[in-house]
Structures are given as C-alpha cells and as structure tokens.
Amino acid sequence: MSPAALLAVFLGFALTAYALFAGADFGAGILDLLAARRAEDRAVIESGIGPLWEANHVWLIFAITILLSAFPTAFSALGTALLAPLAIALLAIVARGAAFGLRSGLDDQTGPRVHLSRLFGAASAIAPLAFGLVAGGLAQASSSRSVARGPVSVPWTSPFAIIVGLLAICLCAQLAATFMANRLAATGRRELAGRFRARALQAGAGSLVFSVGGLLVADTAAPRLYARLTDAALPLVVLALAGLALSLLAVAGRRYALARAATLLAGAALVWGWFIAQSPHLVGPLLTIHTASATGPALAAIAISCGVVLVCVIPAMFLLFSMFARPSQR
Numbered sequence: 001m002s003p004a005a006l007l008a009v010f011l012g013f014a015l016t017a018y019a020l021f022a023g024a025d026f027g028a029g030i031l032d033l034l035a036a037r038r039a040e041d042r043a044v045i046e047s048g049i050g051p052l053w054e055a056n057h058v059w060l061i062f063a064i065t066i067l068l069s070a071f072p073t074a075f076s077a078l079g080t081a082l083l084a085p086l087a088i089a090l091l092a093i094v095a096r097g098a099a100f101g102l103r104s105g106l107d108d109q110t111g112p113r114v115h116l117s118r119l120f121g122a123a124s125a126i127a128p129l130a131f132g133l134v135a136g137g138l139a140q141a142s143s144s145r146s147v148a149r150g151p152v153s154v155p156w157t158s159p160f161a162i163i164v165g166l167l168a169i170c171l172c173a174q175l176a177a178t179f180m181a182n183r184l185a186a187t188g189r190r191e192l193a194g195r196f197r198a199r200a201l202q203a204g205a206g207s208l209v210f211s212v213g214g215l216l217v218a219d220t221a222a223p224r225l226y227a228r229l230t231d232a233a234l235p236l237v238v239l240a241l242a243g244l245a246l247s248l249l250a251v252a253g254r255r256y257a258l259a260r261a262a263t264l265l266a267g268a269a270l271v272w273g274w275f276i277a278q279s280p281h282l283v284g285p286l287l288t289i290h291t292a293s294a295t296g297p298a299l300a301a302i303a304i305s306c307g308v309v310l311v312c313v314i315p316a317m318f319l320l321f322s323m324f325a326r327p328s329q330r
Helices: 003-034 039-052 057-070 072-081 083-103 111-142 159-186 190-221 223-229 234-252 256-278 296-324
Strands: 281-283
Touching (some): 003 039, 003 159, 003 296, 039 159, 039 190, 111 159
16 A cells, blocks of 8 residues: 555545544534523533533544645645535534533523523534535536646535535534434433434434435436445445434334444444545646645655554553543432
C-alpha cells in the first residue's frame, strides 16, 4: 500500500469515528430539541453527553490535519467549492457548544434557558445536515464526467446531496436514541427508555427511507455514482441497509444493546460505502489521492506521525469513555 493510500485509510478511519461518536452527540442535541419542555428527558440527555461531547471533535481535527498536510491541493479545492456548507457546519458546532455550556448554569424553564436549548438543538441538526450536503455533493462531483480545468464545482444543493443531509440527521438521532435507550434500560428506567425507543423507531425509519431514497435518486441524477454504489461499494451498501433494518427490529423488540451495535455498524458501513464509491477521488474527477497528494517523503513522515497519534489517542479515548460513559444509578 502506498503512503497516499495509507493516509486515505487514516482519513477514512477519522471520519468514521467522528461520524459515529460526534454524530451521537449531534443526535442528542436533536433529541433535546424534540423533548420540548420535558425537563426529565433533557436532564437525561445532558447527563448522557457529560464530559465526552467535545472530546469527539478530536477526530474532526485529525481528519482536517491529514487532509491539509497530505492532500493540500484537495484541501484548497474543498475550501473554495464548499466554503458555504463548511462554514455553516463550523458555526453550528460553535453555537451548540456555547448554548450547551451557557444553559447549564440557568434554572430550568426560564426564558434564556429555553432559548439556549432551542439553539443547542437547532445547531445540532444543522451541523450534520451541512456535513451530509458536503458528503453527497463530493460523491456526485467525483463521479462527474466533466473534467474541465479550473475550480471544482461541487453540487452540494442537489437533490442527492439534500437526501444525504437528511439521512445524516436521522442517523445521528438514531445513534443517540439507541444509546440513551440502552443506557436507561440498563439502569432500570424502563418508562423513560420507552420514550427514547419511540424516537429510535422514528429516526431509524427515516434513516432507512433516506438510504433507499438516496440510491433511487443516484440512479437518475448521478448514474456513474450509482454504478459505483452497486458495484465496488455494494457489500457496504447491503451491510448498511441490513444494519438499519436490524436496528429497527431490535428496538421494536427492546433489545437496545443490539440496536446500538447495529446502528453503529450501519453508520460505519455508510461512511465507508461513500468513501469507496468515490475512491480514489477526493474532490471532483481530477483530484485523487495520488494527484492531490504531497511529496513522497512528506507522505511517509505524515503516515508515521498519524500512526503515533493513533497509538496515543485511541487508548486515551477508550479510558475517557470507560470512566464517564457508564450509566449511573439515579
């Protein structure tokens, strides 16, 4: 495996970790928004997020660092073609963090706390929507027949990209709902777990519908992408759909641990299915992991650095989750 391909694998790993763990945090904010004035639901969500929610952004930083250092041409093209959705995602991440932090010091049901809770929930939905628009647009642009020189055009407002954005919202909510339902069931709070079970069923149905809808739209709007999804990426597409269906069945049967595992599997399969479908392209048909990469010595140094970082970060993240992610009896 070449250094460029190895770094692409590292990039895929970082994006998968961010999609799953930060996605669950985004989903918690979406569930918080849907909780309306049920203080008990919001308290459970807040305790579930705990001290872990900001730590998950380390994977986004890791992915950005790989892209900037190993594939600088692609990074530049992304900043030009996708400035608007990426800026929206960044603002949403900052807004949700500020709102979540500020509301914790306010009494429940007060005006400022209500407004901050709405901001936290809305921003938690906007961020995955923007990232989904980016992913859908990149996949469609990378399968384009147009190879004209000049700035890359990424159709991030196309029907396919919008469906991927909505899929991202539903998947994030499904991740959070299955996590919370499993956590509550483990501590004996069955009635409260039932409310998150309902949200998991709704979000899971949405994820399944938008997954199938994305394939149908790709068949007509992006036939070359559809061909990749049903060829090289077909095993991952099937795995993702099977995982989503299994998650729904497990939630319906109140087997929340299985539902959580199936949702995680489906999310990982969706990310890698997208990654494989547009491989080896990064941005558009011309910028691939080879044409957009840095020099050979630089790639080798970056690959070694990434390996060292993963050796240090993965045990630290595991320790953090093992310390704070266990359900408490309250």
